[in-house]
Amino acid sequence: MGRVNAMYPDKWIGRGGPIAWPPRSPDLTSLDFYLWRHLKRMVYATPVNTRQELWQRIQEVCREVGNTPRIIREKCLYPPSNKSYNLARSEDDPSMGQSHQIRLILGEEKVRQGGCFVECGALDGETRSNTLVFEKRFGWKGILIEGDPKNVELVKKKHRKAWTVDACLSTKPYPNTVMFHQQFNIGKISKKQPGHRVAGHVEVLCLPFYSILLAVNTTTIDYFSLDVEGVELDVLKTIPWDRVDIKTLSVEFIHGPEGKSALKTYMQERGYSVYSEVTHPGKLANDFIFVKNDLMPVTEVTLT
Template identity: 55%
Template sequence: MLRLKSFTLGIIFLCSCAMMYVAFFGENEYTMENKSLGVNPVEDKFIFEGPAVKMDDPFLIDGIRKHFLVPPADSSIPYALQKPNIKDTSMGQAAKIREVLKNMTNGFFVEAGALDGETRSNTLYMEKELGWKGLLVEADPLNFAQLITRNRRAWSTPICLSTKPHPMKVSFKQQANVGKISNHEVGASIPGHVDVQCLPLYSLLLALNVSTVHYFSLDVEGFELEVLQTIPFDKVDIQTLSVEFFHGQMNKNDQRKWMEEKGYRVYAEVTHPQNLANDFIFVKKTLFPE
């Protein structure tokens, strides 16, 4: 019990540090030498932003490792789920992916829009039952604070995925499971909004030394296509995806066309009568031919 309590307190401390979204270095080698790399020093703080910072910039990758990744819970620590009797929390997406991958074990996932790490999670079953590892991405600090208490066996990060091929900072609307990037200016004091660091998916994968993603779950309330357009598919092997199409300003045909041009095909569409799922299931053509 003492070990569990100490672990939980440690993770909460890590989360508090991560959710500051900035690193505090003062006038040292980072702030003095890297202003030209898109580092924005403000009152001895910095954030990563701007097209000057390339997705594979070593300074960016090092910064992600040091300040934006929370490690997985130790396997000796039990899960702390609110509804542990629900075996598969997904709304159908995970079942389709398991069907494609034939219940693959020990894969690697990325779940963007991870919410609290349990509710309608598309990856929890794979982690618990099939031994997968992965990365949970959740931008809303309120959701992320709940996520880390679930003791997931995956890395987690309190950021949003960039909609541009470089780091950026946005105003994020906090709205439980439908929070999203807003149109408000960064720094504006608006109730229910918080400024959030966004990082490219490719940069996160480089920070984790991951080149193969067996399943990418993407649900970011209307910015799915923009996120997909940042991914260098020639440099990372993403084998299957579930991508929400319900909220996008660009219609689902645009999303489908983009992925087909990148070498994917639609395996299925997953829908739910209460709109709890409206997703394409994409599979890589070279790996899963018709």
């Protein structure tokens, strides 16, 4: 300690040092990023009048937080609509080609038997949706995930028959909050720190993919559409692949800083092959189509 005192007089923290160790560590942890703020918001959702009431409230909230899937279901999910569709166009497949490739992989018979999808980057629930055709024409169940609160309201107005998640997909294996840059179809997670007012940005909750699946009580996904403007690989790395069964995916590759090869290699290491690439001259699609190795078609398939 003598050397530390000599080099950093009155400028270090520790036991027996000039500055006592604070009750809250200066090191940032996952608890700092999400849990403490979330607990405080829940504890003070209604006024607390006494110290005893505060203590009871803290205990109740801590027990409640332990049931994460139920909290997600109650606080962040909107159930499938029972109203008639409210779509701007009559077409039921506005996808840029991704859905067609998935149908080729699975085969028409399997598609007609029903399935389950997840679409992250749901936008307004209709524009270039990769999952609308599976839901509307074939009766699939599914989950629509959208990080921009403005877009979530648009999704709800479409009356989709799928769960709608008002949150981003987390790039960490735990919930956290981020600043989201709102730009309709090119909105994305910002590098700006939460807790500050920034024009065109909003603070949003991010949830792990696996936690969302548990909240709707499913771990088998026939088709996962992932378009999150550059953090696709980070999201994929949070998935516990040994606990889920994802048969096919379309994953945008154009914005990821790691490049196409890193995304392709990661998925190959998880037991997936590239079935095809879907591109569009107007850059409206730049996706890999991945399929589990044991589901890769051995013969060419045509759709009726």
